[in-house]
Amino acid sequence: MRISARARAIQPSLTLAVSQRAAELKASGVDVIGLGAGEPDFDTPEHIKAAAREALVRGATKYTNVAGTPELRAAVAAELSRIHGAKLAVENILVSCGAKHSLFNLLMALCDPGDEVLIPSPCWVSYPELAAMAGAKPVILETHPDEGYRIDERKLAALVSHRTRAILYCSPSNPTGALYDAATLETLARVVRERGGPDTFIITDDIYRRLVYRGEWVSIGRVAPELAPQIIYVDGVSKTYAMTGWRIGYCAAPRELVSAMAALQGQSTTNAAAVSQAAALAALTGPEEPIEAMRREFDARRQLMVECLRAIPGVQVFEPAGAFYAFPDLRAFLRGSIRDDVALATALLDRARIAIVPGSGFLAPGFARLSYATSRKNIEEGLARMAKALTEL
Numbered sequence: 001m002r003i004s005a006r007a008r009a010i011q012p013s014l015t016l017a018v019s020q021r022a023a024e025l026k027a028s029g030v031d032v033i034g035l036g037a038g039e040p041d042f043d044t045p046e047h048i049k050a051a052a053r054e055a056l057v058r059g060a061t062k063y064t065n066v067a068g069t070p071e072l073r074a075a076v077a078a079e080l081s082r083i084h085g086a087k088l089a090v091e092n093i094l095v096s097c098g099a100k101h102s103l104f105n106l107l108m109a110l111c112d113p114g115d116e117v118l119i120p121s122p123c124w125v126s127y128p129e130l131a132a133m134a135g136a137k138p139v140i141l142e143t144h145p146d147e148g149y150r151i152d153e154r155k156l157a158a159l160v161s162h163r164t165r166a167i168l169y170c171s172p173s174n175p176t177g178a179l180y181d182a183a184t185l186e187t188l189a190r191v192v193r194e195r196g197g198p199d200t201f202i203i204t205d206d207i208y209r210r211l212v213y214r215g216e217w218v219s220i221g222r223v224a225p226e227l228a229p230q231i232i233y234v235d236g237v238s239k240t241y242a243m244t245g246w247r248i249g250y251c252a253a254p255r256e257l258v259s260a261m262a263a264l265q266g267q268s269t270t271n272a273a274a275v276s277q278a279a280a281l282a283a284l285t286g287p288e289e290p291i292e293a294m295r296r297e298f299d300a301r302r303q304l305m306v307e308c309l310r311a312i313p314g315v316q317v318f319e320p321a322g323a324f325y326a327f328p329d330l331r332a333f334l335r336g337s338i339r340d341d342v343a344l345a346t347a348l349l350d351r352a353r354i355a356i357v358p359g360s361g362f363l364a365p366g367f368a369r370l371s372y373a374t375s376r377k378n379i380e381e382g383l384a385r386m387a388k389a390l391t392e393l
């Protein structure tokens, strides 16, 4: 069968491939410890589920406005205006089926062939693929753990030009957990001002901004208010509120761009699910305690995971400041038949029954992503298995 060149060009997600294999092993009765998850293991807080039940009773079973219900868009505009010190109106907000869908709409509305999307790496698996799907060229800016994954101004300046349609980053980062401080964001803004064009946008993926354990999360909108018309915020409820399955993400952008994205969405998926939008509204306007309780537990797990990793001879690990991932350097273990990180992750799944995600999917060969969105017991047992297997390799 002939499959389109567009579909053939897409790399299937490595993160999904490993979790799928781990799920198959689990289903066949094998005791696998999953450290690959990209979602909180907590259930959605009860007040959010209750709001969804009430919304169903009230009839949230129909189409909504393509761009989202007026109530949810207003709540998002209010929240993002407050966080970023920006003046965002309802017309600046588009609600989509998850932040990934927001990014898809955004890059499809922004990019033409010949445009470049600059992405600091290690980066989330989907960024280069989404840029390529939109016809743009992903341009990768390497950052390194021994430099705290900070952006080097000279290297950035060498890659930014009028061809740069967007710089797309995530802080705290999936996969490294690194957080961009005000100085890094100032560097970014300076390079965009000096080297970019008026159509060069900064896309900040803020999906993990509430999951920060060390240091302070800083908004680029507050650091560089003069760039406001060129800053696009991508955000959502998936990670903060343990709502990955509800599929609600959103984007704040200039009105013209929101209209273009809404047109794309209107001819593809229409609105995000009505009941999920009601649940997201309850999340944004509801109590903070359940969120803070999850954040504290993630922090305890983060410290445990880093401690366990650092106890394994040969493993180097950057201390993550946010999100729920550790990203150890496992290059010391690549030898013989274990040629690369994919072979290493496969060996660890087969021999130690732990599922981790190879770093090459995040453009960091020789590394691996371990998620601490799992119980402390699983972290302790999983890391003990990993330590044993690595010393026996």
Ligand SMILES: Cc1ncc(COP(=O)(O)O)c(C=O)c1O
Residues within 6 Å of the ligand: 038, 097, 098, 099, 100, 101, 124, 170, 174, 205, 207, 236, 237, 238, 244, 248, 249
């Ligand atoms: C960096 C990053 N951005 C966006 C998303 C997408 O989130 P959503 O579930 O809202 O589509 C993820 C999910 O893994 C992510 O890690």
